[in-house]
Amino acid sequence: MSSAEASEASAASAAFAHDGSEEIGVLLCHGFTGSPVSMRPWADHLAEAGFTVRLPLLPGHGTHWRDLNKTPWTEWYAHAEKAFVELTGRCRSVFVFGLSMGGALTLRLAEEHPEIAGIVLVNPSVLTLRKDAKLLPVLSKVLASLPGIGNDIAKPGVLEGCYERMPLRAAASLSLLWRVVRADLGKVVQPTLLLHSAVDHVVEPENSAAVLAGIASTDVTEVVLANSYHVATLDHDAPLIFERSTEFVRRVHAERAGDRA
Incomplete structure (x- = not known):
């Protein structure tokens, strides 16, 4: 890799922030062992739509896998929660989006913060069927x-x-996060948009099924992504994810504004 390519890769994996609307803010959470790279096109789309956007680099990620072994799930969550709290000071309606492990963090935030306006999940992970x-x-x-x-x-x-x-110590910590999230799924009452791939070689379909069966939300939309694998935010169905999530945010925010009127 040339120095220019290395610099470009480093910039892509960095945290991203955009200050737009004071009405709508969106927090995005990336996946396990990943980085903002997987979410950056989505973040750019939301910024272009006029929303205030935060896409943090979670602790232990974006550097070396050994660093991730030093960070438990509580640190990933605390970092995401800090970004959420900062957004609530700027925007009237704050939404949280998550991919894979980021979906687990999104669900935990929704369980702990009922003030979240709505959540969008892409191939969320809350369990595994792998015997090992x-x-x-x-x-x-x-x-x-x-x-x-x-x-x-x-x-x-x-x-x-x-x-x-x-990193296996981090993977073991992730399994603890899943356990906590599954135990409290009934606390999730926010409007939910869940998009999952028809073929996913990382997260089994039982994950989305468990989420849909466990949450208490009454406003729930499920979308099957026919042309993408696990990292659907970078795959063929990315434009569909971007479009449906933007529509979801605008609809839910408008309904909330109507309730406040």
């Missing part, structure tokens, strides 16, 4: 990492800027 996952608490004490699980994208030549290795 039960060994993580023990395995992570003797083995630092395994080969990575990123870049599950149908569109040729597209990379999400994730780690090449999966």
Whole structure:
């Protein structure tokens, strides 16, 4: 990689912030071992729509996989929550969007903060059916990492800027986040837009099913993404995700404004 390419890659993985509307703010949460690269086109679209946008780089991400092994899920959550609180001081309606693990963080924020206007989830992860996952608490004490699980994208030549290795202590911590989120799914009452891929080689379909069955929201829209794999925000269905999420935000905000009138 040339120095120019390295600089470009570093810029793409950095946190992103845009100050737009004082009416609508959107927080985006990226996935496990990933970075803002996977969400940046979505963030750019939302900024162009006039919204205030925050896309943080979560602790332990965007550097080296060993750094992620040093950060528990509570640090990822605290960082996302800090960005959310900052947005609530700027905007009347704040929405939270999440991809994969970012979806778990989004759900946890919704459980803890009923004032969130609405949530958008793309291939959210809240569990795994892999039998070896039960060994993580023990395995992570003797083995630092395994080969990575990123870049599950149908569109040729597209990379999400994730780690090449999966840090096992961090993976074990992620499983604890899932447990907490699943236990409190009934606290999620916000309008919800859930988009999930028909074919996903990272997150099983049982994840979206568990979310839809567990949340208490009455305003729920499910969209199946027919032409994308796990990182759908960078895949063939990205324009559909961007369009449907923008429509969702505008509709929910308008309904909230009507309630306040």
